[in-house]
Amino acid sequence: MLSLAGRILTELQEMTLLCWRCLKGLRKQPRYIDEMIFQMDKIGVGSMAIVTLTGFFTGGVLILQAYPTVQYYGAQASAGQGVATTLIRELGPVLTALMVAGRVGSAISAELGSMVVSQQIDAMRALGTSPVRKLVTPRVVALMVTLPLLTIAADIFGIFGGGVTARQLYGLDTNVYIQSVRVGVSIEDLMGSIIKPAVFGFLIGLVSCHRGLSTKGGTVGVGLSTTNAVVTSSVCVIVADFFLSKLLMGLFKSTLF
Numbered sequence: 126m127l128s129l130a131g132r133i134l135t136e137l138q139e140m141t142l143l144c145w146r147c148l149k150g151l152r153k154q155p156r157y158i159d160e161m162i163f164q165m166d167k168i169g170v171g172s173m174a175i176v177t178l179t180g181f182f183t184g185g186v187l188i189l190q191a192y193p194t195v196q197y198y199g200a201q202a203s204a205g206q207g208v209a210t211t212l213i214r215e216l217g218p219v220l221t222a223l224m225v226a227g228r229v230g231s232a233i234s235a236e237l238g239s240m241v242v243s244q245q246i247d248a249m250r251a252l253g254t255s256p257v258r259k260l261v262t263p264r265v266v267a268l269m270v271t272l273p274l275l276t277i278a279a280d281i282f283g284i285f286g287g288g289v290t291a292r293q294l295y296g297l298d299t300n301v302y303i304q305s306v307r308v309g310v311s312i313e314d315l316m317g318s319i320i321k322p323a324v325f326g327f328l329i330g331l332v333s334c335h336r337g338l339s340t341k342g343g344t345v346g347v348g349l350s351t352t353n354a355v356v357t358s359s360v361c362v363i364v365a366d367f368f369l370s371k372l373l374m375g376l377f378k379s380t381l382f
Contacts, residue, residue: 136335139335139339140331140332140335143257143261143331143334143335143338144331146255146257146258146261147257147261147262147265147331150255150257150258150261150262151262151266153258155258156258156262157258157259157262157263160259160263161262161263161266161267163263164263164264164266164267165267165270165271167267168225168229168264168267168268168271169267169270169271169274169275171228171229172224172225172228172229172271172275173275173278175224175228176221176224176225176275176278176279177278177279177282178282179220179221179224179279180212180217180220180221180278180279180280180281180282180283180286181282181283181285181286182286183212183216183220183279183283183286184208184212184282184283184284184285184286184287184288184290185286185287185289185290187207187208187211187212187216187283187287188204188208188286188287188290188291188294188295189290189294191204191207191208192204192291192294192295192297195207196295201295201297201301202301202304202305203305203308204287204291204297204302204305205284205287205288205291205301205302205303205304205305205306205308205309206305206306206308206309207309208283208284208287208306208309209280209284209305209306209309209310210309210310210314212279212280212283212284212287213280213309213310213314213315213317213318214314214317214318214370215366215370216283217276217279217280217283217318218276218317218318218321218322218325218366219321219325219362219363219366220279221272221275221276221279221322222272222276222321222322222325222326222329222362223359223362225268225272225275225326225329226329226333226355226358226359226362227355227359229268229329229333230329230330230332230333230354230355230358231333231351231354231355233264233330233333233334233337233354234333234334234336234337234340234350234351234353234354234355235337235347235350235351236337237260237333237334237337237338237340238336238337238338238340238346238347238350238351239347240260240337241337241338241339241340242340242343242344242346242347246338256338260334261330261331261334261338264330264333264334265326265327265330265331265334267330268326268327268329268330269323269326269327269330270326271326272322272323272325272326272329273318273319273322273323273326275322276318276319276321276322277318277319280318284306287302288302288303288306313373313377316377317369317373317377320369320373321366321369321373324365324369325362325365325366328358328361328362328365329358329361329362332354332357332358332361333354333358336350336351336353336354336357337350337354
C-alpha cells in the first residue's frame with residue numbers, strides 16, 4: 126500500500142513539474158507556432174470523422190431509448206430537449222474526450238516514447254533545445270484548442286442524429302423537434318460544453334506526454350506507455366468530469382449540471 130501511494134505521489138509530482146515547465150514555456154521564445162498549428166490540424170481534422178460518427182449515433186440511441194418513455198407520458202414534443210441537454214452537458218464532452226484520448230493520446234505517447242527509446246530526446250537536449258517547449262507545449266495547446274471544437278461538432282451531429290431517428294422511426298415532426306432542441310439549449314450549457322473539453326484536452330495532453338517521456342525498456346516500454354496513457358487519460362477525464370460538473374453547477378447555479 127505504501128509503495129502504491131509512493132508511486133502515485135511520484136507521478137503527481139512529475140506531472141506537476143511537467144505542467145509548470147509547459148506553462149513556463151509559453152512565456153519564452155521560441156514558441157513553435159508552426160508546430161502548434163500542425164498539431165491542431167493533425168488532432169482536429171484527423172479526429173473529426175470518429176467524433177462526428179460517435180455523436181450522430183449517440184443522439185440516435187438517446188432518441189431510440191427515451192422516445193417510448195416520453196410517448197407513454199404524452200411528452201413527445203420534449204424529446205429533442207432531452208437529447209440536446211444530455212449531449213451538450215455531459216455525453217458530448219465526455220465521449221469526445223474519450224475518443225480523442227484513445228486516438229490522439231495513444232499516438233502522442235507512442236511518438237514521444239519512440240523518441241526516448243531512440244535517444245532523440247537526449248540529442249535535442251544536447252543541442253540546447255527544450256523537449257518540453259518543442260514537443261509537449263504545442264501538443265497540449267493544440268488539444269485545448271481543438272477538443273472544444275470537436276465537442277461542438279459532436280453535439281451538432283448528435284442532435285441531427287436524434288432528429289433523423291425521431292423522424293424516421295417515430296414520425297416526429299421535424300419542426301417540433303427543432304423547437305424542442307431550442308428550449309433545451311442555454312448559454313450556461315454552451316459555456317460548460319466549452320470549459321469541460323478545454324480542461325479534458327489539457328489533461329489528455331499532459332498525461333500522454335508524461336507517459337511518453339517517461340518510457341523505459343525499449344520497444345516493449347513504448348507499448349506499455351501507450352496503454353497506460355490511454356487508461357490514465359480516460360480515468361482522469363471521468364474523474365475531472367464529476368468535479369467540473371459540481372463546479373459549474375455552483376457557478377451557474379443550476380442543479381441540472
